[in-house]
Amino acid sequence: MTWARNGECELWYETFGDRSDPTLLMVNGLGSQSSNYQDAWCDMFAAEGLFVIRFDNRDVGLSTSFAGAPVGEAGNAYLLGDMAADAIAVLDAEGIERAHVMGLSMGGMIVQTLAVEHPHRLLSMTSVMSATGEPEFGQSPPEAFAQLTAPPATDRESHVQRWIDGLRIWGSPEFFDEDRLRADAERSFDRAFTPDGTTRQFFAIRASAPRAHLLREVTVPTLVMHGSADTLITPSGGERTAELIPGARFVLIDGMGHDYPPQLWRRWVDEVSGFIRSL
Numbered sequence: 001m002t003w004a005r006n007g008e009c010e011l012w013y014e015t016f017g018d019r020s021d022p023t024l025l026m027v028n029g030l031g032s033q034s035s036n037y038q039d040a041w042c043d044m045f046a047a048e049g050l051f052v053i054r055f056d057n058r059d060v061g062l063s064t065s066f067a068g069a070p071v072g073e074a075g076n077a078y079l080l081g082d083m084a085a086d087a088i089a090v091l092d093a094e095g096i097e098r099a100h101v102m103g104l105s106m107g108g109m110i111v112q113t114l115a116v117e118h119p120h121r122l123l124s125m126t127s128v129m130s131a132t133g134e135p136e137f138g139q140s141p142p143e144a145f146a147q148l149t150a151p152p153a154t155d156r157e158s159h160v161q162r163w164i165d166g167l168r169i170w171g172s173p174e175f176f177d178e179d180r181l182r183a184d185a186e187r188s189f190d191r192a193f194t195p196d197g198t199t200r201q202f203f204a205i206r207a208s209a210p211r212a213h214l215l216r217e218v219t220v221p222t223l224v225m226h227g228s229a230d231t232l233i234t235p236s237g238g239e240r241t242a243e244l245i246p247g248a249r250f251v252l253i254d255g256m257g258h259d260y261p262p263q264l265w266r267r268w269v270d271e272v273s274g275f276i277r278s279l
Helices: 039-047 080-093 106-117 142-148 156-170 178-191 195-207 236-244 262-277
Strands: 002-006 009-016 023-027 051-055 099-104 122-128 222-227 249-253
Touching: 002 080, 009 039, 009 080, 023 080, 023 106, 039 051, 039 262, 051 080, 080 106, 080 195, 099 106, 106 122, 106 195, 122 236, 122 262, 142 156, 156 178, 222 236, 222 262, 236 249, 249 262
Parallel strands: 023 051, 023 099, 099 122, 122 222, 222 249
Antiparallel strands: 002 009, 009 051
């Protein structure tokens, strides 16, 4: 196992590919473990000439849990800025001065924060299925928000069912495969189960200030991607992100929801690697 440290927070990470290649740091979404960037997908990015790093955000997977920390009205253990600093700690652990970064959903919010607070460490930013923190853009419809904020799972089967029920609402409709999703959810549970960590991450998002005025000043080359069928963070979230960041490129992937089924990996890898090669 490989670890980075940001203060008292330990962050588990692993790498794929040739370390002499440009680095792509992959940042996860709410409650999502690094293993959701599956090995075969990471290998595809590495085959395009990228040194891939995936890591567990704080409070999920094998990274430090903040169990018992205040949350919500009682206060917040951390904000998105702290999670961005975690990403920098991972780069520091590998001795990497500058990297391409890609973040999904909450991970998109984290990489946007990196572009604002640590621009000198980035070669490029790719923000996917994310938003700017402004309440007018990308907000979840009632059914999706109700599922997102439903009581957390308590055991393996409720974790699996909650995973499937969520993706039935916001996943890519054409590629919904209950057997595949069940297997993914079971692997996730067996690796680590931290529902309270997901709650703390959710409140970190809610407590962090919108980024609109800061994103207008971003100079990091930016790719923004969103799915046309996303019903968790609706496409206006991505459209607004690209509108605010000078020179950002926006790609709308037809039929993609708030997920990344294997059928879309090739398109995704081509978009990101092509963007990086164009710089």
